[in-house]
Amino acid sequence: MEDSLIAGKTLTEWKKAYPLLNKIISMEEVFWKNPKYQVYKEAVITARLNEENVRDAEERLSRFAPYIAKVFPETQETNGMIESPIVEIHNFHNQLEKMFNQNIQGKILLKCDNQLAISGSIKARGGIYEVLKHAEDLAIENNMLTMNDDYSIINNDEFRKFYSKYSISVGSTGNLGLSIGIMSAKIGFNVTVHMSADAKQWKKDLLRSKGVIVIEHNSDYSKAVEEGRKQSDANPNSFFVDDENSTDLFLGYAVAASRLKKQLDELNVKVDEDHPLFVYLPCGVGGGPGGVTFGLKLIFKDHVHCFFSEPTHSPCMLIGLMTEQHDRVSVQDFGIDNLTDADGLAVGRPSGFVGKSLENVISGVYTIEDKMLYALLSTLIDTEDIYLEPSALAGVLGPVQLFKSRSGRKYLEQNKLFHKMANATHIPWATGGNMVPKEIMESYYNKGLQISSEMGDMLSKLKKSKKF
Template sequence: MTTPSLADGQLSQDPIIAALSKGEELLWLNPKRRPFAEVRDTLPLSLDDIHAAAARLERFAPYLARAFPETAAAGGIIESPLRRANAAATTLSQWLGAPLPTLWIKCDSHLPVSGSIKARGGFHEVLAYAEELAQVHGLLAGVDDYACFDEPDFRALFREHSVVVGSTGNLGLSIGILSARLGFKVTVHMSADARAWKKALLREKGVQVVEHTSDYSVAVAQGREEALATPRCHFVDDEDSTTLFLGYAVAALRLKQQLDAEGVLVDADHPLVVHLPCGVGGGPGGIAFGLKHVFGDTVHCFFAEPTPSPCMLLGMHTGRHNAISVQDIGLDNRTCADGLAVGRASAFVGKVIEPWLDGIYTVSDDHLYALVALIEESEGLGLEPSAVAGLPGFAYLARHSAPERQAYWQSATHLAWATGGAMVPREEMKAYQAKGRALLASQHHADMN
């Protein structure tokens, strides 16, 4: 079914567009949301596809344990801790002037090897490509232990092939680190928003970094163009890759195990609300897709975007998806949340999530900095600005829901997905936190809409 989109004349009169164009913080509830059971069989991917991605990551666990010793204790399974955040819940509820939530943090900020949510999808995509090449060249005949991917024959094969990606930073890190370790020639096209330390780290790993003065979309376009012109080259398409998407979705299967282990009940009377920072949409979209398959309508998924870069909200609200950018409504796409500095959303992800995503909210840069300081002070967690965008979501729901709905959100378990931070250099993290503390000192509580 074709979704109607707002005409140009309607854009100028639309109150949501007006608020976005002014950089205002707001909560948008998806008017197209339907029960997941009604739409599940119409979606282009399935639970079977998620399980296939999980099986691939398990096959590669022996290789990852050998190639990255920091994963050996977990048997090569790259997973992040789930953390109850009582201190943060108290601090945030006071600062935001909202009821005390039951709050957990999913610490993808501390995933092994590349320290961000991108380790999941990015690693899955690279490993899928490596597996395909090894099969085509007959290197996997009779093999049942993928530790062999660290052997000379495999590295010799991969040296004849290239991997290219465009990134604001964290995806480039995950793709670059793993691809280079396997032996691929790797090029990462980095947007102007990417941090200098991320570029430097990639170069240390032997990755070619191409810097652009433009934003994320240009970096991706240049990467795609280079890949098309290069023989034996694989382009990791952050905007449209189903392989990336499914790698992210595996997180839902593992989260279910973690929640069960912690005794966290998720059902109609005990809903789970997951708050996911959003850039182009692949990471949060994939995770939310997995969560809906695991929990159905007992889970509610909300995306969080910076006020200068609300590309997914803009694309979904207008129905234009990637045919509209934040620059089209007068925003500059410049934000301290470099991993979320995306002006044009993924059309693939936007259309997949359109029938079942609960909503999206925006957070200002000042509040992101303040949240960085608050989470460090309350929980001792060092998170980059992108990673804290989901922390105020419970307060949005408390403030903007109908009275009869507020009790429902209050009964929920709220989970904020922390998407990056462990690899941020100490001095840079201290600067984030210092700016946040200065902002906190100038206000007693958040003046959020």
């Protein structure tokens, strides 16, 4: 493999150009500081999208709110707005410091997208938004709806019969499929979800219970997307949700930023030059964290610092950004297997659209081992009674890595942030979890307890041998 070409270079040449690749290929945890990161006014953000596009998406979600409130009773309290709470996790913060023997300055707030209505993950933002936009476009084109209507009228047999002429399909590792499938089926579309081999069985079962066609593939995410696109292209009435390149998905995620600002304002949390904000986002193909990052940068500019987190076995965005090859390379090209329990993050090739658009905006990327996800999962349950699926824990290690890793400290130093960290706010983005069946969550918890116990024993031995 050393002599085979990867995007025009041998593996040996890539390792020489980027020494960190040696650790990445060995699937060790790393923290990478993005050397192309620029201050906001100099950063190159895709010219196709701006504040107006995000505002348009937010207004569309408001138009659909009466419909959402009618067909999903769990959203009635929020008048059809699909949003999650943000909570301070003080006890977990204290436990993190003990676990890693690392002081973490500032406060840690958890953005609880695990509690998002309808599909229980961050994908409820982009996935549901894209389905709603497609439904609106079709209805307006066919003179069944105007933007001045009360959109709750969509909840009738006439509209369901109309939408039944059309199909929606998507390739997914799990959570995007849930959001697309549940929303599309509710509206009346025929919907097919192509699931990769790493998708959890309970997610497939749940989709089928909603009337969604689930096609399983004995391959990874990229193949599921490829097959989904191929099937959709063969049907002129089919719409394919392209997680790798969709600007609509991206904008649906970006709406989260303005809502987060309101929540921070309500909590009297300042974000300004002296009160930096750090956001840690689990990353699969990149659409969700990319959209959120874009929205946050539009609002907070240089005062927000966004880091992506990936499994050590699936560091596709990290490799794409670091080599500047983006979607031209995959983790498999570098001998990494893309096998992880973090199913939502099990992606071998990143979104070129996100990587190229935000390569000067993303502050950095760090990786996390599967066993650490489980240890953090059980710790969060014990300290805060918050239940997340394994992939959603990828963000909570961020504050530790920022202070503990050499690259993280270097980032703080270069951006003149060290003396401001007592006033910092850290927000790990909890991307999913509340739809996990109880018995499966219990198995996750027990696995986390076992791993935590083993980690504690190792830590104790290291301290006794004075190597720590």
